[in-house]
Amino acid sequence: MQTLILDSKEENIAKCARYIARGGVVAFPTETVYGLGADAFNADAVKEIFRVKGRPSDNPLIVHVCSARGIREVAENISPLAEKLISEFMPGALTLVLKKKKGLPDCVTAGLDTVGVRMPSNSVCREFLRACGVPICAPSANTSTKPSPTCAQHVYDDLYGKIPYVLDGGECEIGLESTILDVSGAAPRLLRAGGISKEALEKACGCSIEVVAGNTVALCPGMKYKHYSPKAEVLFSAYYGGMSERIAEVYDTLVLSGKRPVILCADFNAEKYGERKMYKMGADYRAYARLLFASLRRADAENYDTVLAEGVPSDGIGAAIINRLVKSSGGKII
Numbered sequence: 245m246q247t248l249i250l251d252s253k254e255e256n257i258a259k260c261a262r263y264i265a266r267g268g269v270v271a272f273p274t275e276t277v278y279g280l281g282a283d284a285f286n287a288d289a290v291k292e293i294f295r296v297k298g299r300p301s302d303n304p305l306i307v308h309v310c311s312a313r314g315i316r317e318v319a320e321n322i323s324p325l326a327e328k329l330i331s332e333f334m335p336g337a338l339t340l341v342l343k344k345k346k347g348l349p350d351c352v353t354a355g356l357d358t359v360g361v362r363m364p365s366n367s368v369c370r371e372f373l374r375a376c377g378v379p380i381c382a383p384s385a386n387t388s389t390k391p392s393p394t395c396a397q398h399v400y401d402d403l404y405g406k407i408p409y410v411l412d413g414g415e416c417e418i419g420l421e422s423t424i425l426d427v428s429g430a431a432p433r434l435l436r437a438g439g440i441s442k443e444a445l446e447k448a449c450g451c452s453i454e455v456v457a458g459n460t461v462a463l464c465p466g467m468k469y470k471h472y473s474p475k476a477e478v479l480f481s482a483y484y485g486g487m488s489e490r491i492a493e494v495y496d497t498l499v500l501s502g503k504r505p506v507i508l509c510a511d512f513n514a515e516k517y518g519e520r521k522m523y524k525m526g527a528d529y530r531a532y533a534r535l536l537f538a539s540l541r542r543a544d545a546e547n548y549d550t551v552l553a554e555g556v557p558s559d560g561i562g563a564a565i566i567n568r569l570v571k572s573s574g575g576k577i578i
């Protein structure tokens with residue numbers, strides 16, 4: 245099978261929607277990362293997603309809808325708190341875990357009685373969802389374990405020959421996956437840090453939110469697998485006063501031992517590293533988030549063997565950046 249990157253004109257969106265209606269799998273843009281989608285009510289199509297991606301079948305998918313009505317097609321018993329979050333944060337980078345409707349195939353949710361639902365804000369995505377006319381379930385459109393794709397070319401590089409179309413919506417505005425909040429139980433619980441901050445959610449909920457850590461249960465199987473890993477070894481630093489000096493020191497030691505490291509740093513720290521190889525990650529942490537996965541892929545393409553990533557403050561989008569760095573580094577902190 246050949247894979248084509250299709251620009252987002254109407255006839256291409258219609259072509260992708262027709263392929264979905266025939267039970268096919270298509271990659272599409274969202275504001276977080278690119279998704280690998282199928283009709284959520286077609287179990288065979290859903291299973292094809294797992295096959296294409298090489299994803300373990302016990303890792304559930306997120307259902308993407310373009311309206312509040314779409315949420316009710318896949319979820320039920322939606323609490324007043326969930327309704328409030330829907331009206332405040334959707335469309336946007338928030339996935340809510342809700343009670344699943346019986347009719348939704350079990351393979352979408354990996355057998356759980358809950359379903360993760362999201363309403364993307366990206367305009368190409370919304371047109372695509374509208375053209376499909378059915379809820380679209382999708383994981384990120386990368387090969388399992390690789391960094392998530394934040395542009396059409398990343399999807400093409402990972403999945404060439406496995407899917408016919410990648411709908412091109414340009415670069416993802418957020419660049420990290422959605423925040424996942426479980427509102428199916430008595431109190432809201434944060435399952436994954438992402439594009440919407442915990443602070444913003446707590447403000448809306450009017451209470452503090454428990455962060456579910458670790459990987460003991462299949463609540464959020466995304467937590468349990470190797471993730472976001474380039475070929476290069478990723479090492480990351482905690483965020484503290486002496487961070488840049490420490491990173492420069494580790495860089496020099498690596499070079500002496502014959503390694504090819506590259507530093508990921510905020511623009512305002514760049515001059516501290518002098519002539520050392522670095523990728524500038526922008527003027528603020530939203531930019532760092534947007535560039536992170538692309539930078540990990542770029543390091544592989546440019547044959548660096550070690551990525552030395554600066555830490556960031558842990559509030560706002562920083563929590564999501566740290567979470568992805570911990571996973572891609574396997575927890576290797578310098």
Ligand code: AMP
Pocket residue numbers: 303304305306341353356358359360382383384421424435436462463464465466467
């Ligand atoms: P991905 O889009 O590749 O990040 O994968 C979707 C992720 O959403 C999964 O790895 C889970 O962590 C999470 N997820 C989806 N549905 C549920 C659910 N019902 N309960 C908990 N987590 C979920």
Ligand code: MG
Pocket residue numbers: 383384392
């Ligand atoms: Mg993923």
